[in-house]
Amino acid sequence: MPRNTVVNQEALRFNKLLIRVRASLVDIGKAVKGLVIMGPDLEDVANGILLNKQPDFWKKVSYPSLKPMSSYVADLVARMNFFTDxxxxxxxxxxxxxGFFFTQSFLTGQLQNFARKNNLPIDTLIWTFDILKKENNHPPKPEDGCVVYGLFMDGARWDNDHQVIQDSLPKVLFSEIPHMHWKPCEKDK
Structure with a gap:
């Protein structure tokens, strides 16, 4: 099965990040041995490792993340596993x-697929959403649109029993939204 443009674009972005991460870690090893000079970028990476902070040198080619270094690396591995699969x-x-670098590309691709399938202009389409029951964590692939996960609410939560947004539970700032079925439809329908 040929890969589509979206996954190829994501692979290019992740490869650029992985090349920078690997090269900087190899160079730190060389700098510790005295084989290369510890310049500002390497110093930034070394300090990031010591302080458990994502280095600015990596952030320049990375997806947005506020996670500490250890969580960032675990997240990067999870993203790589998703796209490798x-x-x-x-x-x-x-x-x-x-998990995407650029979600808009993926969502536009989904709209384009629907538009081609139904012979519609893409600019006449909008998204509709159905939040799926939490017990349905691995729904089958829908005929139209896509099922997505990994979205969060800030200061609110999804009440699965009543299928509505509610206030956050005490001391809970972020809550994960259950899987959602994003369906393209015509604006006028």
């Missing part, structure tokens, strides 16, 4: 939306 096994049934 997609490339090896084809389109997943559910997409980790917050």
């Amino acid at each position: 997609w490339m090896d096994n084809g389109h997943p049934a559910n997409y980790w939306l917050s």
Whole structure:
């Protein structure tokens, strides 16, 4: 199955990041041995490792993240696993939306697929959303649109029993939204 443009673009962005991460870590090893000079970028990476802080040198080519270094690396590995699985096994049934570098490309691609399938102009389409029940964590791939996960609410939560947004629980700032089915439809319908 040929890979589509979206996953290829994501792979290019992740490869650029991984090349920078690997090269800087190799160079730190060389700098510790006295084989290369510890310049400002390497010093930034070394300090990031010591302070558990994502280095600015990596941030320049990274996806947005406020996580400390250890959590950032774990997140990067999870993202790599998601996209590796997609490339090896084809389109997943559910997409980790917050795992993308550039979500707009993915969402526009979904709209384009729907527009082509239904012979509609893409600029006449909008998204509709259905939040799925929490117990349905691995729904099958829908005929139209996509099922996404990895989105969060700030200061609110999804009440699965009543299917409405409610106030956050005490001492809970962020809450994960259950899987959502994003369906394209015509604006006028």
